[in-house]
Amino acid sequence: MIRTLLTICLAAFLSILSVASFAEQPAEPLRPEWCRQLPRPEYAKLQRVLRDEPWFEIYRIQPGVFAIYEPKQFEEVISYLILGEKRALLFDTGLGVGKISATVARLTPLPVTVINSHTHFDHVGGNAEFHEIWNRDLAYTRQNMRGESNAYSRDALARERLCGALPPGTTSKSYSIRPWKSTHSLQDGEQVNLGGRVLEVIFAPGHTPDSVVLLDRESGLLFTGDTFYPGPIYLFTPETDFAAYARSAAQLAALEPQIKLLLPAHNVPLAEPFYLKRLADAVQQVQGGRAKSRVTEDHREYSFDGFFLLLSDK
Numbered sequence: 001m002i003r004t005l006l007t008i009c010l011a012a013f014l015s016i017l018s019v020a021s022f023a024e025q026p027a028e029p030l031r032p033e034w035c036r037q038l039p040r041p042e043y044a045k046l047q048r049v050l051r052d053e054p055w056f057e058i059y060r061i062q063p064g065v066f067a068i069y070e071p072k073q074f075e076e077v078i079s080y081l082i083l084g085e086k087r088a089l090l091f092d093t094g095l096g097v098g099k100i101s102a103t104v105a106r107l108t109p110l111p112v113t114v115i116n117s118h119t120h121f122d123h124v125g126g127n128a129e130f131h132e133i134w135n136r137d138l139a140y141t142r143q144n145m146r147g148e149s150n151a152y153s154r155d156a157l158a159r160e161r162l163c164g165a166l167p168p169g170t171t172s173k174s175y176s177i178r179p180w181k182s183t184h185s186l187q188d189g190e191q192v193n194l195g196g197r198v199l200e201v202i203f204a205p206g207h208t209p210d211s212v213v214l215l216d217r218e219s220g221l222l223f224t225g226d227t228f229y230p231g232p233i234y235l236f237t238p239e240t241d242f243a244a245y246a247r248s249a250a251q252l253a254a255l256e257p258q259i260k261l262l263l264p265a266h267n268v269p270l271a272e273p274f275y276l277k278r279l280a281d282a283v284q285q286v287q288g289g290r291a292k293s294r295v296t297e298d299h300r301e302y303s304f305d306g307f308f309l310l311l312s313d314k
Contacts, residue, residue, distance in 0.1 A: 029232070029299055029310065030074065035163035038071055042268045050106055055098030055167045058107070059269060061261075064197065065221070066107055067269035070094055072164035073156065075122045076267050080223055081107055082216070084194020088112045091214055091223050092265060095156065096125020096177055098167055115186070115201070117225025117265055118208040119144035121153055127180035134192075136203070136210040137185040140239060147179040186212065204252065206245025207235065213252065220260030227252065228279050228307070229264030230271055236299055236312035246283045253280035275306060282309060 046059040049066070057069045064083035070076065079092040081104055088110040093100050104112055114133040116123050119141050127133055128147075135141050150173065155161070157172035188203040200215040204227045214223040226233070227248060235242060259273040282304045285291035293300040295313050302309040 028234070029296060030160060031232075032160075034074055034076075038163060040071075040268055042270065043069075046269070050103070053098070053103060056094075056100070056103050058103065061263065061269060062219070065263075067263070068094065068100065068103060069269065070097070072162060072166075073097065074161035074163075075156070077122050078263075078265050078267075078269050079123075079126075080263060080269075081112075082194065082197065082199065082214075082223075083108055083110060084197040086110065086195030087193075089192060089194060089199060089214075090114045090130070092117050092123040092225070093126030093130070095122050096128075097157070097170055097175065099129065100126035101129035113192070115192075115212070115214065116210075117213070117223070117227075118211040120208060120226070121148050121177050122156070123225070123265065124180065125177055128178035130180075131183070133180060133182050134184040134186050135182040136212065137182070138210050140208065141182070141210045145180055145182060148177040150174070150176045153177050202251075204248040206241055206243075206248045207233075208237075208239050209241070209244075211248070215255070217258065220258060221263060222252070222255065222259045222261070222273075222276075223263045223265075224252075224271075225265045228262065228271070228275060229266040229268075230275075230306050231267045232301070232308040232310050234310050236310055242283075242287075242311065246280075246287055249276075249280040249283045253277045271306075278304065278306065282307075286311070 048059050050058045057071055059067045061067055066081040068079040068081060073095060077094050079094045082089045088108050090104060090112050093114055114127060114130045116135055153176050154172045157175050186201050190201040192199045202213050202215055204211045204213045207226045211225060211227055213225055213227055235245060253276045256273045256276045262271040262273060262275060263269055264271055286302055286309060291302045293302045298313050300311045300313045
């Protein structure tokens with residue numbers, strides 16, 4: 001009985017300690033105007049499919065490539081379904097609010113492999129719905145495979161972070177990220193053959209230690225995850241390594257002549273390749289102390305043409 005009580009007390013203490021540590025991290029800067037900016041005009045140029053989906057908006061980027069967009073939550077996360085002749089690849093699984101596996105099943109009968117651009121909660125929320133998940137084998141990744149309790153994730157569904165109704169049965173009190181398992185350890189430069197379409201995995205650490213991008217060389221598509229997207233790029237969390245991010249930005253800038261389209265993981269699903277060089281130049285300016293910033297709460301915000309870099313001011 002005493003041992004049981006000690007175990008319960010210890011678990012409660014560790015839970016409180018974890019939540020306290022989480023609260024000490026730099027807070028996400030909320031833009032009050034975000035909901036008023038929707039729908040983003042860029043989506044009007046794309047073909048929308050499965051209009052009856054309650055949580056996701058799905059857009060056909062080109063034959064065999066779908067953007068699965070979550071516009072009702074502040075992150076505006078975008079996952080990508082990429083089809084080959086024999087297999088499909090899902091690049092990220094979103095917030096885990098809508099059941100992305102059911103949406104994917106409506107789009108393709110092919111077997112699906114999941115690769116995460118990185119393992120922040122808003123990109124792995126639906127991982128537990130899939131059997132085949134490929135990721136980097138890092139301590140950071142393995143920690144995130146444990147999922148996140150409601151104490152960590154419920155803030156994502158706070159009223160000020162929503163622009164529309166949640167799916168039936170989902171509430172901020174019940175929302176959490178379920179544990180999941182990786183079934184294959186990715187290697188830098190690994191090629192994933194989907195049948196008639198080959199994707200190359202490129203390690204791009206910085207935003208997180210396990211960040212990767214996907215390159216479809218034949219089609220000239222680069223799926224950038226959170227390494228680049230138009231908008232405020234978050235580089236303020238403890239797991240961010242800005243020096244590593246600078247090296248990754250330079251590596252991707254060298255690919256620009258081969259790229260026709262960037263497919264980012266937030267806000268809009270298409271961006272021009274020239275942003276790769278613009279990003280690398282911006283990071284160099286920050287590193288060299290040549291870029292001006294403004295301080296907002298706990299962040300230093302560096303503004304560039306088409307995107308922002310948000311660093312911690314602590």
